Amino acid sequence: MAYRIVTISRQFGAGGHTLGHLVAEKLGIPFYDSEIIEQAVADTGFSPAFVREAGEYASTTHSFLFNLALSHSVAAGPGEMSNYDKIYIAQAKIIRELAEKSPCVIVGRCADYILRERNDVFNVFVHADDAYRAQRVLESYGETPGKSIEERLEEKDKKRSLYYRHYTDREWGDLENYDLTINSARIPLEMACGWIVQALERNG
Amino acid sequence: MAYRIVTISRQFGAGGHTLGHLVAEKLGIPFYDSEIIEQAVADTGFSPAFVREAGEYASTTHSFLFNLALSHSVAAGPGEMSNYDKIYIAQAKIIRELAEKSPCVIVGRCADYILRERNDVFNVFVHADDAYRAQRVLESYGETPGKSIEERLEEKDKKRSLYYRHYTDREWGDLENYDLTINSARIPLEMACGWIVQALERNG
Numbered sequence: 001m002a003y004r005i006v007t008i009s010r011q012f013g014a015g016g017h018t019l020g021h022l023v024a025e026k027l028g029i030p031f032y033d034s035e036i037i038e039q040a041v042a043d044t045g046f047s048p049a050f051v052r053e054a055g056e057y058a059s060t061t062h063s064f065l066f067n068l069a070l071s072h073s074v075a076a077g078p079g080e081m082s083n084y085d086k087i088y089i090a091q092a093k094i095i096r097e098l099a100e101k102s103p104c105v106i107v108g109r110c111a112d113y114i115l116r117e118r119n120d121v122f123n124v125f126v127h128a129d130d131a132y133r134a135q136r137v138l139e140s141y142g143e144t145p146g147k148s149i150e151e152r153l154e155e156k157d158k159k160r161s162l163y164y165r166h167y168t169d170r171e172w173g174d175l176e177n178y179d180l181t182i183n184s185a186r187i188p189l190e191m192a193c194g195w196i197v198q199a200l201e202r203n204g
Numbered sequence: 205m206a207y208r209i210v211t212i213s214r215q216f217g218a219g220g221h222t223l224g225h226l227v228a229e230k231l232g233i234p235f236y237d238s239e240i241i242e243q244a245v246a247d248t249g250f251s252p253a254f255v256r257e258a259g260e261y262a263s264t265t266h267s268f269l270f271n272l273a274l275s276h277s278v279a280a281g282p283g284e285m286s287n288y289d290k291i292y293i294a295q296a297k298i299i300r301e302l303a304e305k306s307p308c309v310i311v312g313r314c315a316d317y318i319l320r321e322r323n324d325v326f327n328v329f330v331h332a333d334d335a336y337r338a339q340r341v342l343e344s345y346g347e348t349p350g351k352s353i354e355e356r357l358e359e360k361d362k363k364r365s366l367y368y369r370h371y372t373d374r375e376w377g378d379l380e381n382y383d384l385t386i387n388s389a390r391i392p393l394e395m396a397c398g399w400i401v402q403a404l405e406r407n408g
Contacts, residue, residue, distance in 0.1 A: 178385070
């Protein structure tokens with residue numbers, strides 16, 4: 001089976017976004033990141049600011065699947081589903097459509113999970129130690145007043161992890177969900193890009 | 205920093221042993237697997253059968269670090285350390301000596317953890333889904349009377365996981381401990397071998 005889609009999940013600051021760009025460029029296929037997907041969801045009628053907020057939100061009470069089951073039960077009715085969950089559903093629909101349309105690279109937004117039933121998807125996770133990520137984040141985004149870089153790394157990763165768990169009932173960063181995981185502090189992104197392209201071309 | 209050592213951890217049947225062989229052959233460096241390390245430990249005076257058994261054993265009560273602390277406490281004295289733990293210590297010493305002697309590939313036996321203070325070690329984890337591993341195990345080792353292939357996979361992985369946790373206080377298969385993890389059901393071992401060699405040569 002040929003791989004057509006690459007999904008990239010990543011710790012904050014590990015370079016997953018950059019890696020996605022490199023792979024898409026090398027293969028000459030579209031690149032979709034959170035911003036692009038948020039925009040597509042907003043185009044369906046939600047306020048852009050709310051869509052952006054939803055991408056970072058995860059309920060700490062019921063899981064999405066629980067809410068989904070509830071919303072389908074006769075007793076509760078569709079009113080039980082939160083707007084956050086509705087945005088997730090809209091986003092999942094868009095991701096499935098993008099994957100259907102043409103080969104592409106998708107960064108973040110549980111794309112690995114959303115596309116789990118396709119067998120042409122190659123799933124990648126990018127991580128690195130805190131020191132490496134701190135340096136990268138400071139170089140790319142600079143300081144944030146009143147918040148240490150360690151706090152920012154932890155906060156972002158925690159949000160991503162909660163969001164992923166909420167919507168997938170899986171653990172974020174469980175290596176069994178990925179075909180390839182790389183430590184970008186030890187493997188240059190250009191090298192990892194070459195490996196992903198090789199995996200895709202061999203199956204192409 | 206150049207990488208000199210490759211450690212490979214692996215789920216049972218995922219092909220980690222084969223991958224280690226391929227890498228060592230390609231780089232022309234020694235290959236050490238559990239059997240070779242067990243032999244080296246046996247050479248220090250333990251019975252070979254007991255060393256083999258110890259490699260699969262992990263206490264479910266106190267962790268190794270707890271035992272180690274206990275064995276150094278004045279109250280308890282060195283008599284508190286089990287023979288299993290003594291074998292682990294002998295094995296760790298041998299692994300450190302092998303790593304010091306020359307570049308090499310080491311499969312299993314917590315080598316990633318034992319060598320964690322060196323910065324010339326490249327840590328790999330190999331996994332695959334149950335169906336792929338079941339097929340590989342049946343092809344390589346055949347059936348085991350009275351035990352299904354699923355039971356064998358689960359039992360072996362559980363032992364490796366408990367052993368790793370007991371001696372390292374880390375979780376086996378936590379991707380943050382590895383520079384590269386690969387799903388061998390989706391990435392051919394020869395391709396992964398090429399990637400590891402590339403990572404080592406670039407740093408060489």
